Amino acid sequence: MSLLPDLFTFWHEQAGKLGHQTLQHVALTAAALGLGVAVGVPVGLWLTRRPRWQGAVLGAAGVLQTVPSIALLGFLIPFMGIGARPAIVALLLYSLLPIIRNTVAGIQGVPPAVVEAARGLGFTNGQLFRQVELPLALPVIMAGIRTATVINVGVATLAAYVAAGGLGEFIFEGISLNNPVMILAGALPSAALALAFDAGLGALAALSARRLRAVGLGLLVVLPLLAAGYWGPQLLGARRGQPALQAAFSPEFVGRADCLPGLSRIYGLGKLPHGVLAPALVYEALRDGRVDVIDGYSTDGRIRAYGLRVLRDDRHALPPYYCAPVLRPEVLRAHPELGPVLDQLSGQLSDSAMTNLNYQVDNLHRDPKAVALGWLRRRGLLKAPRPLPPGAPEVRLGSKIFAEQYILVEMYAALIRGNTDLGVATKTGLGGTTICFEALRGGQIDMYPEYTGTGLQVLLQPSAAVLDSLGGRPEAVFSYVQAEFGRRYGLAWRAPLGFNNAYCLLMREQQATELGITSISNLGKYLQK
Amino acid sequence: MIPPSPVIRVSHLTKRFGAQVVVDDLSFEVAAGETLVLLGPSGCGKTTLLKTLNRLIEPNGGTIEINGRDVRQQKPEELRRGIGYVIQQVGLLPHLTVAQNVGVVPGLLGRPPAETAARTTELLNRLHLPAERFGPMLPAELSGGQQQRVGLARALAADPPVILLDEPFGALDPITRTAVRRDFRELDELRRKTVVLVTHDVTEAFELADRIMLLDKGKIQQLGPPRELLLHPASDFVRSFFQAEQLALQLRVVTLAEVQPFLPQGQPAASADTPTLPPTASVHEALGQLDAGAASAFRLADQPQVITRGQLLAAFGQALG
Incomplete structure (x- = not known):
């Protein structure tokens, strides 16, 4: 060892x-x-x-x-x-x-x-x-x-x-x-x-x-x-003089090679003094003015709720995190009708649409299921659940422990109930990536929503050479992840839903406007002064 | 002869714990150099009475004067530094050496350390705890009897005129108790001091007391010299209190002078090596002499003839008769 x-x-x-x-x-x-x-x-x-x-x-x-x-x-x-x-x-x-x-x-x-x-x-x-x-x-x-x-x-x-x-x-x-x-x-x-x-x-x-x-x-x-x-x-x-801006980042963001270290290299953020903070606390710390820059997820509802600005990643340093369902192929073979039903969501959710849904759950405290059904209804995708035939097989859906995943799982559940004769069981709140992934591999769940960047960095962990060759291009990353998951784990990725829930840098809208910062390049330049 | 002025004067002293009256309107005096023993059954108020003298317990009524000053006019700690205090559980400070324990009160009084050290050495030596060996020891390294000797030395270190002792020998085994009590009795220092001692041990009271105060339910049942309590009890309570050890106590209080009239006359003359006892010695002491020594008889000072054990006991019986 x-x-x-x-x-x-x-x-x-x-x-x-x-x-x-x-x-x-x-x-x-x-x-x-x-x-x-x-x-x-x-x-x-x-x-x-x-x-x-x-x-x-x-x-x-x-x-x-x-x-x-x-x-x-x-x-x-x-x-x-x-x-x-x-x-x-x-x-x-x-x-x-x-x-x-x-x-x-x-x-x-x-x-x-x-x-x-x-x-x-x-x-x-x-x-x-x-x-x-x-x-x-x-x-x-x-x-x-x-x-x-x-x-x-x-x-x-x-x-x-x-x-x-x-x-x-x-x-x-x-x-x-x-x-x-x-x-x-x-x-x-x-x-x-x-x-x-x-x-x-x-x-x-x-x-x-x-x-x-x-x-x-x-x-x-x-x-x-x-x-x-x-x-x-x-x-x-x-x-020696107060630093101009103070940042707080979540532990994962600090540790991952393609996050803070990558950003610092590409944009020259080395002079940005930062602390480490629990992911759940960074948004409030930014809102309350205790820090000026944080990392976040680009579809988080609090971006809207707290008046925050996503700094544009103009040099594509942050890896793409397109969301797509990952599932066990056995389920598709046993129930071929499932594939088209899942694909009904493909490409349907934009960044802003997802941010809005998250906002309703995280900040307006609405029920994820109600939010999910409301969106399906507006899109004309919602159908009444079919009566279950006796002994109908069940599809088990898993999710990680945050609002976006709850909403997505409720959408899939409604689609499956409305379009197939299959039962649905949801196992939400399975903690982090590792728990969901292991549950899927071990057959305790049949499907959960995953992000391409997570699949790449946390699960596959390819060499630096491979990462370089992918270059942060969304399509290339998706193809690589899809092929490698099939080869290594025998798991299948369906088409992405459309939104990119990537890491991003956030500032308060007002301060960013005052300082004239809209992109990470702007931030880098500001810090160099 | 003018009686020595009282060192302790207590009048109308009362102490209640809740509704219970523990010390009930007591008045008495203790003369300079006198040893007063407070005796009585458990709960009679003797320990409470003792502790009011150095203000460890504050009374509800009455006054206490020591050396002519009302104790309430002095700060408690200053009062206490002038009064030696010994308790049954000794209470040596466990983190200080034997010598430091003995020197505690002179230290509190701000006496020069050299003087205190000399006094400590002297006291320890006199109490059969050679200072060189025992001085640096910690209390935990000593036996119970040795600890109580240190406790005595500590009470005497600042040479206070008054000493209070609360069952000082109560926790010791019988053999050690006898030994420590003997050292205590033979300590010259104590003869000059005014001593108030609490005990429930009748023999101890008779051995040490100039006067005994027999207490029950917070009241004085009788106050006087031991022989008076024994031979002229003031009440049935006093009589019954000494009943169990009547004979042993009588042996202690009856003197040779009292039995002399009942001794047979015309005994053979004593030889030169016959032990001699003063007429003030008790029958108990004379018997002790006969039991311990090689001699089978003794004689009284200024009397020519010898007295045997049997003759002594017969005369003792007649004297009481």
Whole structure:
């Protein structure tokens, strides 16, 4: 297996990025941990003096702990936007429970006889706390901080979803590109960081209760220093002048050779500073003015809803993504009447038509089925479902987990029900490309809508020479994908539906107009200035 | 002779926990250098009473004066630094060494470290814990008896005039208890101190007390020297409290001078090596002497004739008769 050499090669090639991400990861963790200690320990101490509040406060911290981290980040974004702030706040909230709980347990674990004797000898409350309770509780408190650290290092990988950076960038790029080397390239350093932090704090705790001051200093000085690793470079950057435009891209877009790296080469976007952000969040980040350039899909309904502009790919750098049904040929052989029915949609949906349908589902929150049937009706394609003969065979339609796919599947379902004697089962929301593809190959579904570019880049993954020869021409890509799917997997592509749901660069309409940017070439030129 | 002025003066002291009256309108005084033992069954209020003296528990009513000052006029911690305090569970600070534990109160009082170190060494040595060996140890490395000796040393370190002890020997096994109690009794330091000690152990009370305060349900049942409680109980409660150990206690309170009239006359004269006991010694002490030593008889100081064990016991019976 070549995983290990590949991994080292990857680290070697991406050493700069790895270092930067590690630094960010450490900084995020340290900042959250520093705040967690600054908040959690005093709260815990206060609870030992006000035991009546323990149930409520520990309960609340416990509830926070059970909120899935992705959900917590999503919940924070409306209040805090994207970037380091929501990430640090989320990490802080996760670190509170172990720190508070262990602080309470540590102080309450001090033997009552020791406290009584100390009081009886004439310790003031402050002296009792500083010289007796805190030193004796310290090992337990430190254990809580260590737990919080290990949690934080792990959860900090999710910071990549809100453009806060960290080792999650590699991990999410790797997941979206189906690239295990890339996943490991982020996951292994993250695990190593967790162990290193734990060992460091362990060493600090081993200084023992007698060195309370050393432990306190260690936490209160070292953590902010580590955290400064995040903002230090940013501050330096700020001194050099704010960048004109800020971009945020989804992990897949950053990682794929034909996306950001290709664009940077062809259009000279190297100077565009960018963060990595969850695909679901980029549109809102652009709308709210937190960033100025994002990647998106050219048929996404939010382009219309948020007043965004698609920058024209005037040099055809981005690969074509024409949508077409992919199916198992056995189904066509068994039910030859199916072919013409599916082809009723061929070439019928333009980019703007699809954008409009997506807009109705994504932004007007209409039912995908109603939207699909409405469009068929207007086109005169809708027929009443035929009564099913007993024991009629069933066609199983799959879809990935976004609106466009739901709509297309509902269209196909209606067409099959209206024009054939076949039953239809829909299995929508099958996650990403890999899941749909494997379900089709494994015979769990008979058909799903796929995009030529995805088939080419994610599934076939041809050599650079082949990619060059195809040159991003839609027809050439379709023919190649159709032939290769038949040869390699025994799967068939039908004719495309007409629209190209490709990656694109998006800006706010208003800003793009002000800056006079309509194409990616314009953007490149603007950045060169 | 003018009686020594009281160091502790308590009047109309009352403490309630909810509806329950734990200390009920108590008034008493403790003289300088006196050892007062608070005795009584569990829940009689003796520990609560003790803790009101150093304000670990604040009373609901009444006043406490120590050295002529109302304790409420002083900050609790300053009051406590002037009063030694020893508890059953010892409560040594587990993260400090034995020497550091002993030096805690002088440290709080801001005494010079060198002086504290010398005092610590002296106290540890006197309590049979050679400072050189035990000083750097942590409390967890000591046995229960050794820990309680450190607890005593810690209470004495700042040389407070008053010492409060709450069942100091209660958690020790019988052999260790006897040993620690003996060291405690023989400590010169304590003779000069005003001591208030809580116990539920009758024998201990008789052994250590100048006066015993027998408490029940928050009230004083009787306050006086041990022999008075034993020989002239003020109530049935007092009598029944000592019933079980009546004989052992009587042996402790009856002196040789009291049994002397009942001893037979005309005994053979003592030889030079016959042990001699003072008339103030108790019968218990005389019996102990006979059991421990090689001699089968003793004589009283200034008396020529010898007394045997049998004669002593017979006279003791007649004296009580």
